[in-house]
Amino acid sequence: MPHIDERETTEAKVLWRPSSPENTQIHDFMTSLNQKHDLSLNDYNALWEWSVSEPAKFWEEIWHYSQIKAHEPYTQVLESNQVLFPRPAFFEGSTLNFAENLLYPANAPDENAVAIIGATEAAREYVSWKELRERVRQCTNALKEAGLETGDRVAGFVGNHANTVVAMLAAASLGAFWTGVSPDTGVHAVLERLAQIEPKVLFADNASLYNGKVHGSHAKVREIVSELPKLEYLVVFESADLVEFSLDEVRPAAGKVVTYGSFLSSVRNEAAPLEFASLRPDHPVYILYSSGTTGAPKPIVHGSLGTLLQHKKEHLFHCDIRPGDRLFYFTTATWMMWHWLVSGLASGATIVLYDGSPFRPFDVEGGKGEMAMPRLIDELQITHFGTSAKYLSMLEQAALNPRKHPHRPVTLKTLRAIFSTGSPLAPSTFEYIYSYIHHDIMLGSITGGTDILSLFCSGCPILPVYKGEIQCRSLGMAVSVFDYAGKDISASGEPGDLVCTTPFPAQPVMFWPPGPTGLEKYRKSYFDMFGHTVWHHGDFVRLNPHTGGVVMLGRSDGVLKPSGVRFGSAEIYNVLLKHFADEVEDSLCVGRRREGIDSDETVVLFVKLAPGDASSMPPDLAGRIQAIIRKELSPRHVPAVIDVCPEIPVTSNGKKVENAVKQILCGLNIKIGASVANASCLDWYRNWAVEHP
Structure with missing residues (x-):
């Protein structure tokens, strides 16, 4: 890692440093690598560099260190072909079972110890x-x-x-x-x-x-x-x-x-x-779904070993989860973080499941229930607490100080880490957590995706936490930042597209249905932009060359992620077509999140009214649209802003140009390509962005 300037600047302010990095599992792993391979790895960056330059050796060491339970041994770790598409095979010859590795991990606690705590608003199991x-x-x-x-x-x-x-x-x-x-x-x-x-x-x-x-x-x-x-x-x-x-x-x-x-x-x-x-x-082992930006959500199929290896690596090294620790993530069974949470069993952790509102049971004295989750941490002795950035920002807005609450304050004495994902965590929320929640925990802002069912960038217990930054690029994940021409601009600190340039075992095994159709969906999703050797993820990021941290700037495509819930504009379009075809001629749905201004992404829906209708929004139309979307999809899909627009920007073949409008609304100075057939209409969106700060 480049030398860290000890002078704290606004851009790279240190909020936490690990007190005993030598007592972590990642430090133990690094020490064992030095002894076994005659290396001299002495910090995280050196370990990361080795992990992405020697992928076969690295993943073999993960297999052994995490004690994968297999029925038949592997004959080859990774084929020599280094392209990411078609997906290369890892650990050929081996056979195993995903469920067995979760139910009978090598480091499992005593059989009478607690494996799962199931909590609701009213009960515990x-x-x-x-x-x-x-x-x-x-x-x-x-x-x-x-x-x-x-x-x-x-x-x-x-x-x-x-x-x-x-x-x-x-x-x-x-x-x-x-x-x-x-x-x-x-x-x-x-x-x-x-x-x-x-x-x-x-x-x-x-x-x-x-x-x-x-x-x-x-x-x-x-x-x-x-x-x-x-x-x-x-x-x-x-x-x-x-x-x-x-x-x-x-x-x-x-x-x-x-x-x-x-x-x-x-x-x-x-x-x-x-x-x-x-x-x-x-x-x-799992089927998850893309956000559906260009049609119905695409089923993404994830393999047993890739999921297991990736989750064990993240839990052991990036989270320092140990047998008997209690891992919690506020999630539903739909979100990829549910699968990540459940894999905690494979490391011998107790997983804590919660089903209900994060603000129940209501705090009788306070009246708003903000203390529900902090009290759950104390009650269930949670060591690793995960949630969405939106939830943490809501606590920040309420100025909640759980340890100094006037009614039944909590200690949070078991808490060692907070994880945040789903949307970028605002810099102010970083400071809020260390000032109001706990001064000595690892704040792991993390990012990955349904696409890989794991993380590209994550926390690290041997690195400092810098305000507004994800601590590091994950081990074994060759993350870089590319500009639109495919140039690596990682070292420049300029924003660009998050890409991965080395194969990793958590790549999807296929898109459904099996066969040529699914294979083509897979290729188009990640390898259209930069070719078969570069995974193009669709996140807009920048890498801080001074700290090695990653700053998330949102999505570079049409995926919407309000409050961390990932979905696509096509789901909204389908509902409008079904219920409002007589009133709405066309529409455009994008997310807006401006760096340094917005703590969460706002979903904005522009509708072009049918010919003959008024040029302004009819009094009840926005409310009816929101109500139908809530019923047909979910409350999380409902656009926060609905407005009438005169024209929808499209390409020469009629495809909506969502990304250009999104970038305009987010205040990004990005050149609009010549592919926009009616580019003059973008001036209206520029004016709208100014008039709606």
């Missing part, structure tokens, strides 16, 4: 390692008797609770692919995803608890099931008591509907042991 294994055994055998086979898809319309983890691990133990969607998602959005992958089994909650209210799922599940003709089993978790859920009314056309209890009790051989399918390292 403690699941030991022994009980977790037994629950997975029962669910696995029920799925096996239901006819589930390797390669089948299992979906969950479920909350973030222990049964969700059990169902996922049971599916993975058999070699089925798991996909999860949160119950607050609209039916239209659910079907855009599940209809593509045709699940054989669907797990669903009968209801969910949020903000003190029980929300039944019967109506949604009935609609979803009716549009999945190949569904053979609907298994209903009775997650809430006294909720009416008529099983007969939601029966799949091709199969059965049962409660989870009945599903387990119907197993003929109740004593059958838990067996793990022995699978190739690139065998799929």
Whole structure:
């Protein structure tokens, strides 16, 4: 790493330094590498440089240090081909099972220790390692008797609770692919995803608890099931008591509907042991979805070993998570961070699941409930707390000081790290956390994506935290910053596109459907801009050459990420076309986040009214649009600003030019390409940006 100037400037202000870096797992790893390979690695930058210049050696050492449990050994770590597309094979010859590595990690605590803590607004559930294994055994055998086979898809319309983890691990133990969607998602959005992958089994909650209210799922599940003709089993978790859920009314056309209890009790051989399918390292374990900027969300398929290796590397070295630590992330089962959280089991950690509002139970004395999560940290002795940047900014705006709260202050004495992702963490929020939350913790602002189910840039327990910066580029991830011409501008400190130039095992194994169609979707998503040797991620960033830190500037494409929820403009367009075709001729949906001004991204929707309509927004149109989007998709999709525009910028072939408008709204001085067929209309958006500061 370049020498760090000890003089603290506004641009690179040190907020925290590790007190005992020599006691971390990453330091131990670096020491072992020096001894084994006769190296002289003495700081993080030297370790990172070695990890990206020697990818085969690096990932082999990760395999051994993290103690991957395999059925058959590998014959080759990485083929000599160094292009990223087509995806190179890692650890060929080996076989393993993802679920086995989470349920029986080499460093697992005692079987009676707590593996999962499931928390809601009103209750707590403690699941030991022994009980977790037994629950997975029962669910696995029920799925096996239901006819589930390797390669089948299992979906969950479920909350973030222990049964969700059990169902996922049971599916993975058999070699089925798991996909999860949160119950607050609209039916239209659910079907855009599940209809593509045709699940054989669907797990669903009968209801969910949020903000003190029980929300039944019967109506949604009935609609979803009716549009999945190949569904053979609907298994209903009775997650809430006294909720009416008529099983007969939601029966799949091709199969059965049962409660989870009945599903387990119907197993003929109740004593059958838990067996793990022995699978190739690139065998799929998860299906997640792209944001859908150019159509329906694309199913991204992630492999077992790549996911496992990447998560173990991040947990052990970038987070310093150890057996018995308690890892929490505020997430839904849809978000990639749920999968990252669950993998904490593979490092022997206790994972803490929370299903509900982060502001419940309400603080009776304070009235607003901001203390709910800080009190959860104390109650459950959480060591690593993860959340969205939006949540932390809300605490900042409330000027909450949990340790000096006038009613029932907390100590946060077990807390060692806070992780933030989903959107860039504002510099002021960095300072707020160290001033008001805790002065001696690692603040790990992290970034990665659904695309890789892991991180490109992350925290590091042996590096300082600088105001407004992600601490480092992750080990094994050859992250650089390119300009539009493909020139590496990392050392200049100028903003550009985040790219990765060395293969890594967490690359997706495919896009659904398998075959040429999915392969072409995969290529276009990441390798159109700079070719087969460079992964183009779509984030707009800059690298600080003095600190080695990374500053996130938002997305360089049409992906929207308000409050960290990632989705695409096409989902909004589809709803407008379905419900407002007579009133809205065209529309453009972009995100706005200006560096140094906005703490979160604002979704702005411009609508061009149908011919003959007024030139200004009809009184109730914006409200009706927001209401329909909330119903069809989710509350997180609702644009914060809706305004009428005279024209939508398009390319010569009629494609909307979202990026140009986004950059204008964000105040970025980027040249508009000649591909904009009606570039003169962009002046209207420039004026709009000035008039709406």
